Amino acid sequence: MAESLFVPEVASALRKKNLTTNGYVVASQENDTIKLQDFVTDTRGEVTVFLGQGLAFLSETRGIGIGDRNFQRRTTAGLTAAETVLQITADNAALVYETVEEARKDFIENDHEIIVRDQPRWMETTWPYLDAETGNITEVPVLFGNNTPPASNLTRARPEAYIFSRAWANAALRLRAAGVVVDELAVDFEGEVEAYNITSATLAETKYEGIALTTVNTELSKKTMKFPAGAYWVGTKQQHAAQAFVRLEPENPDGFVTFNILPVNAGDEYQVYRILPKSQ
Known part of the structure; x- marks a missing residue:
C-alpha cells in the first residue's frame, strides 16, 4: 500500500512545487564503488513502528553535512510530504483501516517462518x-542493495511462545514497553522446549552508541x-509478536543478546526457550 498508494502521490x-525527491537510501563508498542501500532493516529506530504491523513513513529532509543549505526548500519538502500523507490517509480512511486490520489479523494467525x-x-x-559543478542531473554507476524485500539468510519456525525465568525481569520490562504482552505463569510449567546452545560469541572491537555488540551463532x-x-x-x-522475534532470537542483530541485555558466552545455554506448536 505504501508503494502503490502513498509514495507516488507524495512524489x-x-x-x-518544483522540489526533487527520490527513494530513501543509505550511502557508503568502498574503494571506488558507491554503495547505496535501500531503506535499512535494522530495528533500532523508526523502523520499530513496522513491528506493530502498521504503516509508517520516513521523510528525510535534514541532509548530512550540509548545514543550513537549501533550508527553505528542505523544510517545504518535509512539510509537503507530511501534509500529503495525512491527506491521502483521510481520503482513503476506510481502505487504510481495512488493509492494516486485515494484515494484523493475518500476522497474528499465520504460521509463516x-x-x-x-x-x-x-x-x-x-x-x-x-x-x-554544472547543476545537471547525471546517472552514476552504483552498487544497489535492495531491501524491498531483503533476502533472508536465517529463518526459523514460528514458536507458539517463548518462556524464560523471572531472573530476566529487565527483558520482560523492555518487551512490555514495546507493546508486547508478557504473561506470568499462574502455575508451574513442565514440558518440551527448544533450547539454544551458543556455539560462538564474538564481541565487537568497536562500540555502537557506547555498547560493544555481541554476534552469536547457535544450535537448537x-x-x-x-x-x-x-x-x-x-x-x-x-500484534506485537515481531518485537519478540527480533529481541529474543539470539542471532538477530537488534536482539537482547546482541546488546548484552541477555549476556551469553560460547558454550552457554541461552536462558530463553522456545515452545513449539504441538504439531511440531
Missing part, C-alpha cells in the same frame, strides 16, 4: 546524482524443562 505533490537475519539483494545499476536442541509459577511467557499470536 507528485513534491514535483508540483520468522526471519532472524536478512541481507540486501545487491545489483549493479545507476542512480541520479546532482553534478555540483529439544529438552524437557521445568519453570515455576511466575516465569515469563510470551505468546506469539499477538
Whole structure:
C-alpha cells in the first residue's frame, strides 16, 4: 500500500512545487564503488513502528553535512510530504483501516517462518546524482542493495511462545514497553522446549552508541524443562509478536543478546526457550 498508494502521490505533490525527491537510501563508498542501500532493516529506530504491523513513513529532509543549505526548500519538502500523507490517509480512511486490520489479523494467525537475519539483494545499476559543478542531473554507476524485500539468510519456525525465568525481569520490562504482552505463569510449567546452545560469541572491537555488540551463532536442541509459577511467557499470536522475534532470537542483530541485555558466552545455554506448536 505504501508503494502503490502513498509514495507516488507524495512524489507528485513534491514535483508540483518544483522540489526533487527520490527513494530513501543509505550511502557508503568502498574503494571506488558507491554503495547505496535501500531503506535499512535494522530495528533500532523508526523502523520499530513496522513491528506493530502498521504503516509508517520516513521523510528525510535534514541532509548530512550540509548545514543550513537549501533550508527553505528542505523544510517545504518535509512539510509537503507530511501534509500529503495525512491527506491521502483521510481520503482513503476506510481502505487504510481495512488493509492494516486485515494484515494484523493475518500476522497474528499465520504460521509463516520468522526471519532472524536478512541481507540486501545487491545489483549493479545507476542512480541520479546532482553534478555540483554544472547543476545537471547525471546517472552514476552504483552498487544497489535492495531491501524491498531483503533476502533472508536465517529463518526459523514460528514458536507458539517463548518462556524464560523471572531472573530476566529487565527483558520482560523492555518487551512490555514495546507493546508486547508478557504473561506470568499462574502455575508451574513442565514440558518440551527448544533450547539454544551458543556455539560462538564474538564481541565487537568497536562500540555502537557506547555498547560493544555481541554476534552469536547457535544450535537448537529439544529438552524437557521445568519453570515455576511466575516465569515469563510470551505468546506469539499477538500484534506485537515481531518485537519478540527480533529481541529474543539470539542471532538477530537488534536482539537482547546482541546488546548484552541477555549476556551469553560460547558454550552457554541461552536462558530463553522456545515452545513449539504441538504439531511440531
